Amino acid sequence: MTNKVTVLGSLNVDTTLRIKRMPQPGETLQTENKSSAAGGKGANQAVAAARAGAETSFIGKIGKDSAGQFMVESLKDDHIDTSSIATDETVGTGSAFILLDEEGQNSILVYGGSNQQVQKAEVEAAEDKIKNADFLIAQFETPQAAAIEAFKIAKANGVTTILNPAPAATIDPELLKYSDIVTPNETESATLTGIEVTDEASMVANAEKFAEMGVKNLIITVGSKGAFYSTAAGHDFVPAFTVKAVDTTAAGDTFIGALSSQLKPDLSNIADALVFAQRASSITVQRLGAMPSIPTYDEIIAASK
Template sequence: MNNAQTTRPKITVVGSANVDLTFRTPRLPVPGETFAGHSLHQGMGGKGANQAVVAARLGADVSFVARVGNDGFATQAIDAYKNDGINTKFIRHSKDQPTGTAAILVDDEAENCIIVVAGANAELCADDVRSAKTAIEAADVVICQLETPVEAAIEAFKIARAANVLTMLTPAPAKLVTDELLALSDACVPNKTEIAAITGKAVETEADCVLAAQTLMQRGVRQVALTMGGEGVLTLDHSGMSRIPATQVKAVDTTGAGDAFTGALAVSLAEGLPLSDAASRAAIVAAISVTRIGTQTSFPSLDEVNGWNQPEETK
């Protein structure tokens, strides 16, 4: 593990790579309905790639372990990652499956619904992870999500734990979270829906949220950052509980905000910030992202975050 913070924090992300097709619509359609949308935007997505990109833009040295197809989307995605300075050495090509693709509908209220076809993401395996062992062992933080097979995440976290590297889990989709995976997760970054599914506990009140976070810690997680959208973030670790209020902005597209938060949180933890301070900084990154259309295109640079001032009309 790299503890010298005179150097750039090192983040290794194991996870999904998608191409996002974002359709802007007046409202979300109902079954059987056809109506005209405002626009179509093609960008790069996937929870893994999103988290890698935001970490890189915040100054981290990032390696990405993933699977893509042998298609034009794969070429576009890898070129985009390289433009952000991400190490793409550990991205493998599938022979039979296309690059993962997401169709995203965003309405005028910034609400969204998403359809994802996993494609090559479904082929990411433990062997792919083992091929990136050196990058995992050299990292300060290793991030995994579950848009790729859980076996890949477990293998990554086992390698990281053996090397004393902080492990961070985005537990989505929540149905794939196992006791083994939680026990290997130093930090867990769920939303309210995910933590309710994992713990089987309702999260309607703040007391419910605290109880659910405590349940995760009882199952082996050491740090919990529960994201609650407009209600802010609740953090819990051995030092206690903190409540970070939401940063108030005018949202135009919330797609990828959770990934912006997670990638930023990983960078701040790698830099040695306490969990609550890291979450406060990550909340600003997420807030900036929702003021822009798109996923990776909405993620800010380190200079933008350092120079950001909350708009007067939202204070």
């Protein structure tokens, strides 16, 4: 059965600057290459879900500009329902500037733009998209107040909610009350719980802390090492696949989108879904760019053989 995934999130035009190494404060470096592509955590996650086989809808906001139209068309290219993307008349479309070094590591500067203007009204207008989904995903590149409203609608209609608390920020406790699964990386998890992630025992301690905050299910992604999960049925660590990383941009977003495409709403297949998501992410890091690097279902399956 095909999962239905709705993503509430950001739409950014990404500009990537390729450099030999990261600059020091006050230093000027030449860039070796410059390219632009569709991105934003929300858009990346939606594309990853769609390419991995999910029926995907998007809730977000663009500016009244060519960048916004470019973002909408980019999502449509992956057969994503864009009818719940609103237009802001006063603020431009979000953008991100990515510094990418020769080791494949990146530093990212983000201009929120219209992403920061997503309001309760946009969420309410997209109520049907939320009600009819199996999963609703939100991140922190759009306001938490909008995510709370969306998650409330989801929970009232039996929809499983996934909160990707990235980039790291202080979480409104009310949002956690409506979050079924929280998916931080190890740094974000430590920021939110105050417990440093160093080993499995510390991951279990993070899960216990999130449970105290109201979230019963936790997935911590640990870069090239793999992912830890904790649910009512138990906890385990799923190792990542060893590959040569070229560009880590969108690796985490690919992971979450791919996961949502395969996960059962009762989480009964979480270990298998995590392996699928790790495989998808391992393909993404071997390619340049955010959205262009996200694999299709067929590519993920082929890599599994």
